[in-house]
Amino acid sequence: MTNWEERYQIGDTPWEKGQAAPPLLELLRKMEANEWGDGPILVPGCGLGHDVRALAELRIPVVGVDLSPFAVSRAGEFHPIGREIYELADFLDPDWRAGRQFSAVWEHTCFCAIDPSQRARYAQVVADCLEEGGLLAGVFFLTPHDPGDEKSGPPFETSIEELDQWFSPNFQRVDGWVPAAAYPGREGREWIGLFRKKSQPSVAGETGCR
Ligand SMILES: C[S@@+](CC[C@H](N)C(=O)[O-])C[C@H]1O[C@@H](n2cnc3c(N)ncnc32)[C@H](O)[C@@H]1O
Secondary structure (H helix, E strand, O other), X not given: OOOHXXXXXXXXXXXXXXXXXXXXHHHHHHOOHHHHOOOOEEEEOOOOOHHHHHHHOOOOOEEEEEOOHHHHHHHOOOOOOOOEEEEEOOOOOHHHHOOOOEEEEEXXXXXXXXXXXXXXXXXXXXXXXXXXXXXXXXXXXXXXXXXXXXXXXXXXXXXXXXXXXXXXXXXXXXXXXXXXXXXXXXXXXXXXXXXXXXXXXXXXXXXXXX
């Protein structure tokens, strides 16, 4: 299991690029601000928060969550852009998210960082903390390892088929493409997926329907 705090403390952070993810900036250029809802937007595994601050330009609240005290502390040292905050928590922990709802989730290198045995939980947590119709937008690292070097990149890969399998019970996939913009070395290896949370089936009696 990865010790994220230790990796930040010793500076073993090849994912840390000092800037927001180029696919997120591409998405922000493409989407209307109102497609993110009224906020807050949740950024799980936000690291030093570059994506959080890019989203804060939308002028809606953004919450970055990370379980590394080092990362959260460093994120908080950046000049604030808007209504962004950083929280130290395991976003899979039900106590952390109890009673909270988000209009959107931005995923970037958190899904590929958690153990694959936690993916069902990840998909359920994201569904639980989004409002109905809420947006799950993510850039997923499909081929994280450099060719011939299994030790490079984030620990776990995924596929579009697998993402559909995890998210389709609660989400409708509304768009997906390989981003034109990428960090150097990640060109053509990522995929942006946009999913909308489905409405819950109404239960007769609760809604008055018969
Ligand atoms: C590969 S790093 C990516 C960080 C950031 N998204 C970026 O691209 O710079 C994965 C991050 O997820 C965080 N993380 C892993 N599991 C987490 C969890 N269950 N809850 C919150 N953060 C988590 C780690 O501490 C680490 O900062």
